[in-house]
Amino acid sequence: xxxxxxxxxxxxxxxxxxxxxxxxxxxxxxxxxxxxxxxxxxxxxxxxxxxxxxxxxxxxxxxxxxxxxxxxxxxxxxxxxxxxxxxxxxxxxxxxx
Amino acid sequence: xxxxxxxxxxxxxxxxxxxxxxxxxxxxxxxxxxxxxxxxxxxxxxxxxxxxxxxxxxxxxxxxxxxxxxxxxxxxxxxxxxxxxxxxxxxxxxxxxxxxxxxxxxxxxxxxxxxxxxxxxxxxxxxxxxxxxxxxxxxxxxxxxxxxxxxxxxxxxxxxxxxxxxxxxxxxxxxxxxxxxxxxxxxxxxxxxxxxxxxxxxxxxxxxxxxxxxxxxxxxxxxxxxxxxxxxxxxxxxxxxxxxxxxxxxxxxxxxxxxxxxxxxxxxxxxxxxxxxxxxxxxxxxxxxxxxxxxxxxxxxxxxxxxxxxxxxxxxxxxxxxxxxxxxxxxxxxxxxxxxxxxxxxxxxxxxxxxxxxxxxxxxxxxxxxxxxxxxxxxxxxxxxxxxxxxxxxxxxxxxxxxxxxxxxxxxxxxxxxxxxxxxxxxxxxxxxxxxxxxxxxxxxxxxxxxxxxxxxxxxxxxxxxxxxxxxxxxxxxxxxxxxxx
Numbered sequence: 001x002x003x004x005x006x007x008x009x010x011x012x013x014x015x016x017x018x019x020x021x022x023x024x025x026x027x028x029x030x031x032x033x034x035x036x037x038x039x040x041x042x043x044x045x046x047x048x049x050x051x052x053x054x055x056x057x058x059x060x061x062x063x064x065x066x067x068x069x070x071x072x073x074x075x076x077x078x079x080x081x082x083x084x085x086x087x088x089x090x091x092x093x094x095x096x097x
Numbered sequence: 098x099x100x101x102x103x104x105x106x107x108x109x110x111x112x113x114x115x116x117x118x119x120x121x122x123x124x125x126x127x128x129x130x131x132x133x134x135x136x137x138x139x140x141x142x143x144x145x146x147x148x149x150x151x152x153x154x155x156x157x158x159x160x161x162x163x164x165x166x167x168x169x170x171x172x173x174x175x176x177x178x179x180x181x182x183x184x185x186x187x188x189x190x191x192x193x194x195x196x197x198x199x200x201x202x203x204x205x206x207x208x209x210x211x212x213x214x215x216x217x218x219x220x221x222x223x224x225x226x227x228x229x230x231x232x233x234x235x236x237x238x239x240x241x242x243x244x245x246x247x248x249x250x251x252x253x254x255x256x257x258x259x260x261x262x263x264x265x266x267x268x269x270x271x272x273x274x275x276x277x278x279x280x281x282x283x284x285x286x287x288x289x290x291x292x293x294x295x296x297x298x299x300x301x302x303x304x305x306x307x308x309x310x311x312x313x314x315x316x317x318x319x320x321x322x323x324x325x326x327x328x329x330x331x332x333x334x335x336x337x338x339x340x341x342x343x344x345x346x347x348x349x350x351x352x353x354x355x356x357x358x359x360x361x362x363x364x365x366x367x368x369x370x371x372x373x374x375x376x377x378x379x380x381x382x383x384x385x386x387x388x389x390x391x392x393x394x395x396x397x398x399x400x401x402x403x404x405x406x407x408x409x410x411x412x413x414x415x416x417x418x419x420x421x422x423x424x425x426x427x428x429x430x431x432x433x434x435x436x437x438x439x440x441x442x443x444x445x446x447x448x449x450x451x452x453x454x455x456x457x458x459x460x461x462x463x464x465x466x467x468x469x470x471x472x473x474x475x476x477x478x479x480x481x482x483x484x485x486x487x488x489x490x491x492x493x494x495x496x497x498x499x500x501x502x503x504x505x506x507x508x509x510x511x512x513x514x515x516x517x518x519x520x521x522x523x524x525x526x527x528x529x530x531x532x533x534x535x536x537x538x539x540x541x542x543x544x545x546x547x548x549x550x551x552x553x554x555x556x557x558x559x560x561x562x563x564x565x566x567x568x569x570x571x572x573x574x575x576x577x578x579x580x581x582x583x
Contacts, residue, residue, distance in 0.1 A: 019439040032455060034513075036456070038402060042476050047479070050475040050478050052478065053481055055530075056304070061333075092431055
């Protein structure tokens with residue numbers, strides 16, 4: 001499974017929302033291929049019946065009162081927005097012309 | 098000795114006696130930065146005007162109302178948000194980003210009276226081991242300007258080593274505090290996972306990230322951790338465990354301390370000079386009345402692969418938020434929304450970040466999830482069990498922080514796997530979630546080496562006690578790099 005083809009890399013880039021050139025696809029296919037080959041050394045280990053660890057501490061849900069709190073001020077929210085109008089964030093047209 | 102080479106105790110003593118004022122300390126900080134940062138390149142943004150204003154106000158506060166870190170300067174890694182002060186994660190995608198709130202740790206250091214000097218360079222989104230993946234600049238190792246300071250908290254470690262600031266905050270996902278601390282000859286602590294709130298630290302790998310202090314000595318490090326540690330309602334993974342007064346427990350007495358030395362940490366791939374410095378350190382510990390025994394952490398060799406799957410998977414999810422809509426860089430000349438996302442991310446992220454996003458996306462995608470992500474989570478369990486087992490019989494685990502001293506700029510940048518191997522001794526600690534410190538333990542041809550002391554969950558106290566005893570018995574931490582003859 002280790003070797004990643006250029007087509008696979010392009011598909012992953014699409015899933016990750018990254019535009020990718022032919023040269024990049026070539027380079028990443030080689031580098032990611034080497035990395036995946038390396039990480040497959042984990043297959044040497046038998047992990048049947050081993051519980052997966054997502055967090056190292058026994059984490060439980062943290063509850064709080066369901067009380068309404070003031071949100072961020074609009075002015076602050078829009079501080080880093082490239083384009084906005086009437087308190088709304090502007091984006092390019094979603095449908096192609 | 099300049100003001101900034103003094104410990105917090107010595108600085109407070111001078112302030113209390115009226116030898117100098119807080120504003121003098123802050124002025125000297127910026128003067129030093131002006132003198133040496135052209136060479137070291139540790140800072141991305143400075144907070145000079147506000148810092149000097151704060152210093153003047155703080156000078157008015159009566160001495161008996163001041164805590165041990167009151168009025169002292171601190172630098173902050175650029176992936177920790179600071180209200181009103183540009184925060185970029187050393188990435189183009191966040192160029193010009195002005196946070197609208199302070200991270201919890203920033204709030205806490207402010208409450209302790211510390212003064213934020215500026216933001217420190219790092220590997221882009223903390224992905225790297227040399228600070229070379231920063232979009233903005235390459236930080237140099239103050240001990241040898243042709244070498245890397247380590248990473249990803251390279252700016253934090255270099256600024257402390259260069260005497261620009263006596264305190265810095267870093268973050269550590271796979272070694273990003275300890276490895277640069279080792280390369281720069283300073284003290285860096287990665288606390289237990291959950292010990293310090295991550296609220297306001299830009300997430301890389303949420304199950305591994307921790308914020309921690311970088312300082313010139315162990316005592317100051319302990320003081321700073323006391324300030325930033327504790328449960329936080331804004332971080333549901335922060336732990337509700339009491340925070341001890343670490344610094345007050347440091348007395349140099351470690352008689353009877355049970356030290357474990359994993360044979361895997363001194364095996365092949367570790368430089369002879371590094372090995373020797375650790376063996377010498379173990380003799381120091383024995384001399385102080387500790388017992389030293391060899392143990393095994395059999396799954397150590399799988400930690401690196403496990404880490405790269407888990408950290409990249411979490412990163413691919415965390416970094417999905419950078420889409421060019423609400424903040425940061427936005428690509429121009431795009432034809433639709435999908436194109437906006439793709440172009441913004443392609444132009445905004447550097448190669449290492451893209452590599453990891455893609456590796457993570459691949460690991461999590463249909464058909465590979467079980468073979469990669471789930472498998473890695475299972476191996477993480479085995480690695481954690483290795484540590485649990487050793488800690489049944491020992492108080493701390495000791496070994497080197499890095500396999501070699503600092504390498505040259507450009508040496509490993511085109512070879513991801515070799516670069517990743519740098520973190521082979523620090524990564525398992527993040528996977529197990531335990532605390533670990535790196536302290537200076539020797540030199541290799543004039544380059545500092547680091548000793549790693551690893552503790553049980555939430556037992557930073559014993560780690561600090563061991564580190565302090567070693568530091569007091571040696572003088573590695575008293576040496577400073579010479580920069581421009583100063």
